[in-house]
Amino acid sequence: MPSDKRRRLLLGLAFASPWLLGFALLIGGPILASAVYSLTDFNLFQEPNFVGLANYREMLGDERFWKSLANTAWLTAIGVPLSLVLSLGCAMLLNLPVRGQPLFRAVVYLPTILPIVVTTYVWRWLMNAQYGYVNEVAGWIGLEGPAWLEDPSWTKPAILLMGAWGIGSSSVVYLAALRDVPREYYEAAKVDGAGAWSRFRRITLPMITPVTLFQLVTGVIAYLQIFTQPFLLAQTRLNPTGGGPDDSMLSYSMYLFQNAFVYLKMGYASAMAWVLFVGTLAITAVIVLSARRWVHYGLR
């Protein structure tokens, strides 16, 4: 019997071995290694030099570090709720019982398939202050559009505007959730005389809270590590260490990247990676713990 157990263990491990190896080499090992590197001064060319907690102390006095943190917090705090509301709105439109829905669904999902580089360059063109279409459309409804990518107070809204175009996958996830809500609930509520708004408030919203929790967690994680969009929006040929006008687009991950691959401060960048890791973990934990108060499970 024990030999059968051992045989099954070996068999299971053998089949799982590619990922076990991958975990050791690409995830588990590197996480530990980065903890060690974060305590060193290391520029790729000389041997790492142990400096204790100096990197962490340096962060406290580093203005660009705080700026990047503030930018990222701004984007997360506004971007996540905004994309949740928009994707739920789109999902509800996609859930209406009308003809042609598969086509509409495809249209909403389409932008998420584009290479992020294409998305960002197209939006750089759309938000161009002089020739841009976004401001042209704004003009139709009597608004004067800002210089999206040049005015420091408008660069972050520009990132969110572009992000709103990419809510397709969240919408599809919400759509699946909406279709899981039993129809009888709505019918029963209707019989009791509940209006459309109160059906939405009292049935739809509570019933999809497990999915909202999931989207909230993945959305927060995605925004906390946002890199490519601000990086490409701020990109200029002459200035590889840029962060947009007045560093207004410098996200945490952009600054981490610059420290690692432009300034070659691998130790400092590793310390920043650890702060990001622990911070993300803490925020995720808070969200998951709060779930007990607002997520409804197993009503069925």
Place this chain on the structure above:
Amino acid sequence: MASAEALARSRRTVPVRRRRGVTWARGYTGLAVMTAAFLLPFAIMVATSFKSPQEVFQFPPRLLPERYVLDNYGEATSVMPFWRYLGNTLTLCAVTVLGSVLSCPLVAYSLAKLQWRGRGVVFFLVVATMMLPPQVTLIPVYLVWNKLGLAGTYLPLVLPSFLGTPFFIFLLRQFLVNLPDELLEAARIDGASEWGIYWRLVLPLTRPALITVAVFQFVWTWTDFLSPLIYLNDTSQFTLSVGLYNFFSEHGVAWGPLMAACVMFAAPALVIFVLGQRYFVDGIATSGLK
């Protein structure tokens, strides 16, 4: 999540109930506005790519070109080595798709159908790492490749796919769990080897989920920006994602050619999407992966 089934189920039975005319009209208005908002950027990208330089910088901007010109497409392929970058990108896509399709179902099968001690722990780790920000491991993984002298080659970009991707392992595991155990037992009683069961019985049955994995891996590699940015130094190795940078110069941005390059770069991903739409939607609805 059982939502994939629900989605599939309700897709078949969406009632084309015409309630009251008002709701119906309001619904279509909402859908029309939404569709326009999502499609307009595509339309502008394509339209700009066919405009002459004078028209590109015309003010106020017009949507459609007065005269369609193909110059931008010619320039897009000469400002940067477009065909070479396309070839590089396609090569990376082919190899990573192969890697994922070979490695992920092995691990998923072990986690779904084999009974062994520690399986729960490994599955937990798979799910936990799905949530891990890649920035955390970025630098040490780079340092390992750098130490091995392999930064600057394609290996750091393709090898990880042969070691399994948590999202795909999770997706395939959810799929395989539903496979009846009796099927595997019957094969075992008939004397099939464990490998034979996997290769001849399990793998063919996994085909629909494997296509989802292949389609996602293709699009991920096709659109990836961060890894080529970090690992590739030699411009001749660049992928399209990092190559498009060539349209930025000290004199400004060549918008016409850049939009033409964007169209050509976006087209294959869109074609894959149209052909495999079903697999995308099922994949997302099952696992929430994006």
